[in-house]
Structure formats: structure tokens, C-alpha cells
Amino acid sequence: MKIAIDGPAGAGKSTVARAVAEKLHINYLDTGAMYRAAAYAMLEKGIEPERSQEVVQALPEMDMKVIYENGMQKVLIGGKDVTPFIRTPRISRGASDIAVIPELRLKLVELQREVADEYDVVMDGRDIGTYVLPDADFKFFITASPRERAKRRYLEMKDTDPNADLDEIEREIIARDKTDSTRKFAPLCQAPDALLVDTTEMSREQVIKLVAERVSGEK
Numbered sequence: 001m002k003i004a005i006d007g008p009a010g011a012g013k014s015t016v017a018r019a020v021a022e023k024l025h026i027n028y029l030d031t032g033a034m035y036r037a038a039a040y041a042m043l044e045k046g047i048e049p050e051r052s053q054e055v056v057q058a059l060p061e062m063d064m065k066v067i068y069e070n071g072m073q074k075v076l077i078g079g080k081d082v083t084p085f086i087r088t089p090r091i092s093r094g095a096s097d098i099a100v101i102p103e104l105r106l107k108l109v110e111l112q113r114e115v116a117d118e119y120d121v122v123m124d125g126r127d128i129g130t131y132v133l134p135d136a137d138f139k140f141f142i143t144a145s146p147r148e149r150a151k152r153r154y155l156e157m158k159d160t161d162p163n164a165d166l167d168e169i170e171r172e173i174i175a176r177d178k179t180d181s182t183r184k185f186a187p188l189c190q191a192p193d194a195l196l197v198d199t200t201e202m203s204r205e206q207v208i209k210l211v212a213e214r215v216s217g218e219k
């Protein structure tokens, strides 16, 4: 069983993907975490993610592994778990910048397909239904208006970051959407056979129910 969940930043894909994977007792692969970890790895080496030549040169040394511990995904770089360090605005922007580099994408897509070959999986990202798993059993494209996505991010961030600013988050989300959907190689777009789910007016529970029912054949 392969399930592809794509969509723009902050649409709630990971929450839905994780919940559906739990219901089905299968693995969840957050591919965004891999692009984030790659940006982190380059920044640690002093390489800016948008400097594609330098990134490509450093790629052979980038040792990335995805492991599962107690059902939780971890991304290791050179054996170190970088998962706690990749949810910052700097890394979000860096992940989007590094994700335009075809050589980098090909390396990560290879790892993603290895996971799909080995396990049943719910995978979320930007190009899963269109490029990584074109033969997935189920495909969903989950989206919401930029303002709604920014509001959800803001609510998540405001307790830990007193400087969180709704307008700034919205601008950042719109900028990332633009980079992701206009890149040449495997851009963010809805696969023709994916079900479009606009969650602007939906609760998290409604989205999870809709996706789970579709997958289990109830609807």
C-alpha cells in the first residue's frame, strides 16, 4: 500500500499523513524533513543552500539516513539525529532553495523510493504523486488558502516564539509556494489522478476522516 499526500506549505499534510499511517499501522515518511535536513547539512558546512554548484560538489559526502524509532521518523546526517534542529524559518527557506537542485532531489528521491520498496507507506511532500510514486494506490492534494495556512502555523508557533508574526508567516508561505511550484524539476503540482482536498473550511478531524474513509474504501 502506497499513499501519496502532496500540497503546499502549512496545509496540514503531515498531521493527516501521520494520523492515516497510524490508523493503517503503516510507516509515515515526511519527505520535507529530508529536504530540511539537507539544508541543515549544507549550512553546517558553511554552504548556502541556494549556491547550487557548491551544494552539488558537497553532495557525495552528504550521508543521510532515515530511521524509525518507536514509530517516529528521524533523519540522520553523518549518524547525527538532526530532527530537532530543522523546524526553523531559516531551514524552511533553505529547504525550499535547496529543493530546486535536481542532483539533490535525485539523491533524496532514491532514498524515498527505497523506503517505499521496503514498507507500506504514507508519504507526504510536493512531488510524491507526480514523480516519486506515480503508481501510488491513493493520491491526495491537500491545500488551504495562504491566510488559513499562515494562521495554523502562527497558532503552532506563538507559544514558543513570542515574536511570531502572522503577516510575516503568510509572506514566507507565499514565497515558498512560489519557489516550490515554479522550479523546473518535479515542481509542486496536483497529479491528475489525485483527489483535491481544500481544507480551508475543514477541521483537522474532518480531513483525516475523509482521507481514511477514501483509503479504506468506505467512500
Ligand code: C5P
Pocket: 009, 010, 031, 032, 033, 035, 036, 092, 095, 096, 097, 099, 124, 125, 126, 127, 128, 176, 180
Ligand atoms: O513539507 P516541508 O515544509 O517540511 O518541506 C520543506 C521544503 O522542502 C518545501 O518547501 C519544499 O521546497 C521542499 N520539499 C520538496 N519536495 C518534497 C518535500 C519537500 O521540494 N517532496
